[in-house]
Amino acid sequence: MSSFQGQMAEYPSISIDRFDRENLRARAYFLSHCHKDHMKGLRAPALKRRLECSLKVYLYCSPVTKELLLTSPKYRFWEKRIISIEIETPTQISLVDEASGEKEEIVVTLLPAGHCPGSVMFLFQGDNGTVLYTGDFRLAKGEAARMELLHCGGRVKDIQSVYLDTTFCDPKFYQIPSRVHVDKLDMFRNMPDILHHLTTDRSTQIHACRHPKIKDFLSYICPVNAYPNVIPVGTTVDKVIEILKPLCRSSQSTEPKYKPLGKLKRARTTHLDSEEEEEEEEEENDLFDDPLPVPLRHKVPNQQTHHPEVFPMTVVSQNQPENLRQSTGCIKAESMKTSLWANFIDCEESNSESEEELPIPASGQGDPSPPHKQKTDVEVPQWDVFFKRNDDDTDCGLENFPSSTEAGGSQSPKLFSDSDGESTHISSQNSSQSTHISEQGSQGWDSQSDTVLLSSQERNRGDSTSLNKGSYRPRVKENLPGSQMEQNVLCPKSTYSEDVNVVSSAGEPTTVSSGKHIPQERKLLTLSTNADSQSSSDFEIPATPEAELPKQEHLQYLYEKLATGESIVLKKRKSSLLDT
DNA sequence: GCGATCAGCT
DNA sequence: CACAGCTGATCGC
Numbered sequence: 001m002s003s004f005q006g007q008m009a010e011y012p013s014i015s016i017d018r019f020d021r022e023n024l025r026a027r028a029y030f031l032s033h034c035h036k037d038h039m040k041g042l043r044a045p046a047l048k049r050r051l052e053c054s055l056k057v058y059l060y061c062s063p064v065t066k067e068l069l070l071t072s073p074k075y076r077f078w079e080k081r082i083i084s085i086e087i088e089t090p091t092q093i094s095l096v097d098e099a100s101g102e103k104e105e106i107v108v109t110l111l112p113a114g115h116c117p118g119s120v121m122f123l124f125q126g127d128n129g130t131v132l133y134t135g136d137f138r139l140a141k142g143e144a145a146r147m148e149l150l151h152c153g154g155r156v157k158d159i160q161s162v163y164l165d166t167t168f169c170d171p172k173f174y175q176i177p178s179r180v181h182v183d184k185l186d187m188f189r190n191m192p193d194i195l196h197h198l199t200t201d202r203s204t205q206i207h208a209c210r211h212p213k214i215k216d217f218l219s220y221i222c223p224v225n226a227y228p229n230v231i232p233v234g235t236t237v238d239k240v241i242e243i244l245k246p247l248c249r250s251s252q253s254t255e256p257k258y259k260p261l262g263k264l265k266r267a268r269t270t271h272l273d274s275e276e277e278e279e280e281e282e283e284e285n286d287l288f289d290d291p292l293p294v295p296l297r298h299k300v301p302n303q304q305t306h307h308p309e310v311f312p313m314t315v316v317s318q319n320q321p322e323n324l325r326q327s328t329g330c331i332k333a334e335s336m337k338t339s340l341w342a343n344f345i346d347c348e349e350s351n352s353e354s355e356e357e358l359p360i361p362a363s364g365q366g367d368p369s370p371p372h373k374q375k376t377d378v379e380v381p382q383w384d385v386f387f388k389r390n391d392d393d394t395d396c397g398l399e400n401f402p403s404s405t406e407a408g409g410s411q412s413p414k415l416f417s418d419s420d421g422e423s424t425h426i427s428s429q430n431s432s433q434s435t436h437i438s439e440q441g442s443q444g445w446d447s448q449s450d451t452v453l454l455s456s457q458e459r460n461r462g463d464s465t466s467l468n469k470g471s472y473r474p475r476v477k478e479n480l481p482g483s484q485m486e487q488n489v490l491c492p493k494s495t496y497s498e499d500v501n502v503v504s505s506a507g508e509p510t511t512v513s514s515g516k517h518i519p520q521e522r523k524l525l526t527l528s529t530n531a532d533s534q535s536s537s538d539f540e541i542p543a544t545p546e547a548e549l550p551k552q553e554h555l556q557y558l559y560e561k562l563a564t565g566e567s568i569v570l571k572k573r574k575s576s577l578l579d580t
Numbered sequence: 581g582c583g584a585t586c587a588g589c590t
Numbered sequence: 591c592a593c594a595g596c597t598g599a600t601c602g603c
Contacts, residue, residue, distance in 0.1 A: 035594065044583080
């Protein structure tokens with residue numbers, strides 16, 4: 001059980017995974033994943049009343065978590081107060097004290113946690129430093145190194161504090177609980193991509209074969225402080241802290257860690273399944289060489305960077321002929337308030353592995369890396385992209401918010417139809433199973449202009465897909481409440497509008513982030529680029545490249561079963577995929 | 581009646 | 591062993 005009380009020392013005005021007691025006064029809530037032990041107080045009358053009185057209070061989570069949460073009638077009252085944020089898309093949020101009017105800006109980036117569908121870690125950046133809340137995470141060694149958004153300029157960001165899940169802090173726990181099957185498929189009814197890979201058959205549980213060494217993660221991040229969220233039975237907070245202390249900055253060399261993310265990524269040939277390989281690769285690739293490995297997709301600044309210190313953030317941008325429309329925006333680290341963004345063009349890197357290409361929407365891969373490196377290829381995104389995380393290097397920034405990259409990558413195309421308004425997109429994050437689903441439209445959000453997406457990955461969204469065609473159906477971004485919510489991508493100001501904040505014209509469909517800033521709105525439409533094909537594949541969840549794409553018949557079968565309430569037992573992906 | 585908590589079980 | 595969640599019992603409001 002988590003011992004975390006919901007608040008972080010640096011940003012006490014926000015509450016994460018706890019919604020009771022002191023947390024009732026939070027200016028914003030964050031839910032890392034949809035597990036009961038992280039939802040304490042989330043449906044309590046006290047919080048319900050709070051929402052009724054405080055119209056500016058929202059709950060931020062990943063699209064998948066939002067979807068899962070809202071499948072329960074007990075949490076439906078949150079429907080208009082939940083803002084989903086795409087994975088790896090730095091998003092600026094204004095924390096307003098409704099009583100005093102005091103406002104604080106913070107940028108949050110969701111990073112896949114690999115714990116369960118939709119699970120994320122939260123990286124917060126603001127005036128009080130950069131802090132990381134891991135929630136429950138299960139990342140293989142090396143995965144942190146592949147998260148661009150955890151890096152800036154090729155090295156790990158300067159993280160003040162890490163609030164982490166220390167469940168497996170004890171050396172004797174190397175095995176992840178093997179239960180992975182789900183009891184109910186219904187909750188995934190709106191996420192066919194995920195559904196296709198689930199089973200209720202306990203005998204065919206997906207076995208987690210990674211060996212988390214919650215230690216590896218921390219030593220890599222090397223924060224100033226590390227706070228254990230979970231104190232295993234039989235131990236004490238002090239003991240856990242003692243274990244963590246050697247991994248924190250004071251105990252490590254002060255030398256900056258340089259990790260060529262891109263290289264790592266490139267090297268990686270397999271995804272989930274081969275963790276070990278990943279690990280090895282990682283080790284091999286160490287630093288310095290080749291700082292700019294071949295980027296999977298780099299975003300190149302398409303415009304100039306405005307601020308020297310700015311780091312690229314990805315923004316979906318206008319249409320560029322090629323695919324990448326994303327531009328990267330940059331933010332200056334310290335100046336969140338004024339965030340400056342620069343646009344970058346996203347370049348894709350080619351992964352060596354070629355697989356099928358999924359039309360990935362725009363790519364999001366941003367390469368955080370400084371403007372210098374980049375290439376602009378315009379190729380179609382490759383399969384790997386979906387499965388791998390990009391490790392581009394990055395940026396920093398508010399530090400870096402590069403990433404959209406993955407986002408892009410991860411955000412994969414939408415699969416199923418857009419037809420209903422809800423298209424689901426799942427991006428796969430590689431190993432981590434986190435899935436992202438873009439939400440559909442929720443239409444009616446109220447406005448909230450406080451959220452801004454720094455980078456947009458929208459493209460990923462299926463939307464983008466449509467965009468290409470020009471047939472883009474305006475998808476509203478649901479996340480953001482209402483029109484305003486549009487997330488603005490933080491674009492470099494110059495490029496786009498200045499304020500990041502919000503914006504959208506009301507009424508208009510907000511496009512996903514990227515579009516937002518685009519001057520004329522509807523650029524989105526034009527965005528096309530990225531998105532391209534609708535073909536985006538659906539799943540990203542499968543960790544392995546060979547994973548199969550759900551066939552129409554399979555989906556049909558699933559839907560029928562769901563409709564009739566029958567249980568579904570699927571074989572896991574190992575089965576063949578070949579046909580698609 | 582409902583929520584919170586705990587134990588037991590899966 | 592831990593995880594995540596459900597069920598049932600108990601207690602308090």
